[in-house]
Amino acid sequence: MSNFQVVKHPLIQHKLSILRRADVSTKEFRELVDEIGMLMAYEVSRDLPLQDVEIDTPVAHMTAQELAGKKLAIVPILRAGIGMVDGILKLIPAARVGHIGMYRDEETLTPVEYLVKLPTDIAERQIFLVDPMLATGGSAILAIDSLKKRNANNIKFVCLVAAPEGIKAVQEAHPDIDIYVAALDDHLNEHGYIVPGLGDAGDRLFGTK
Numbered sequence: 001m002s003n004f005q006v007v008k009h010p011l012i013q014h015k016l017s018i019l020r021r022a023d024v025s026t027k028e029f030r031e032l033v034d035e036i037g038m039l040m041a042y043e044v045s046r047d048l049p050l051q052d053v054e055i056d057t058p059v060a061h062m063t064a065q066e067l068a069g070k071k072l073a074i075v076p077i078l079r080a081g082i083g084m085v086d087g088i089l090k091l092i093p094a095a096r097v098g099h100i101g102m103y104r105d106e107e108t109l110t111p112v113e114y115l116v117k118l119p120t121d122i123a124e125r126q127i128f129l130v131d132p133m134l135a136t137g138g139s140a141i142l143a144i145d146s147l148k149k150r151n152a153n154n155i156k157f158v159c160l161v162a163a164p165e166g167i168k169a170v171q172e173a174h175p176d177i178d179i180y181v182a183a184l185d186d187h188l189n190e191h192g193y194i195v196p197g198l199g200d201a202g203d204r205l206f207g208t209k
């Protein structure tokens with residue numbers, strides 16, 4: 001079974017509590033998603049491989065360590081996932097960015113895929129699949145299906161707020177995928193929204209409602 005982790009760092013929890021507030025402006029919401037994305041990247045990148053490198057400090061020669069040049073790709077699920085990309089790129093600027101466009105049909109809550117644009121060597125890359133919200137799990141499952149269809153298997157799913165229903169669904173569909181969330185909320189309401197959640201992340205991020 002996959003690794004499922006709630007990242008409880010105090011900075012993440014503090015910023016997430018501000019993000020949830022109904023009176024937060026679009027500008028603040030965008031800045032907070034960016035910052036939390038960066039803080040989540042710190043945790044998710046914890047096991048990236050290192051290699052020895054010989055360097056000279058002003059004082060002495062030493063064997064230091066650097067990232068082993070593992071190829072990375074950040075893949076946001078549009079639209080809301082876009083909000084997390086820049087924060088992660090601040091820490092890992094050489095990462096490539098792929099996009100998976102998807103929206104939930106409001107009646108059926110079934111995800112509809114409308115765009116897949118990925119680096120050509122996606123199968124060789126460690127992928128951070130990002131979306132602030134994991135509700136029924138339908139969108140994440142379809143995005144992972146889409147990546148696996150293209151032979152990408154090294155995937156970590158990074159999300160801010162998750163419902164237990166979504167975690168269970170993703171773990172059942174894709175037991176090999178590690179999941180990192182900033183919060184595990186209580187339940188989904190009758191409209192498929194996470195409770196207490198933060199509302200519609202895409203609309204809050206882009207000011208579309």
Ligand SMILES: O=P(O)(O)OC[C@H]1O[C@H](OP(=O)(O)OP(=O)(O)O)[C@H](O)[C@@H]1O
Nearest residue numbers: 078079080103104135136137138139202
């Ligand atoms: O787990 P699920 O039940 O599939 O729901 C989660 C999805 O819903 C939201 O996207 P939405 O459909 O609102 O699209 P948007 O990002 O364009 O607003 C969210 O960003 C996830 O992608």
Ligand SMILES: O=c1cc[nH]c(=O)[nH]1
Nearest residue numbers: 135193194199200201
């Ligand atoms: O609560 C939810 C559920 C799905 N998508 C969102 O943006 N918010």
Ligand SMILES: [Mg+2]
Nearest residue numbers: 200201202203
């Ligand atoms: Mg939305």
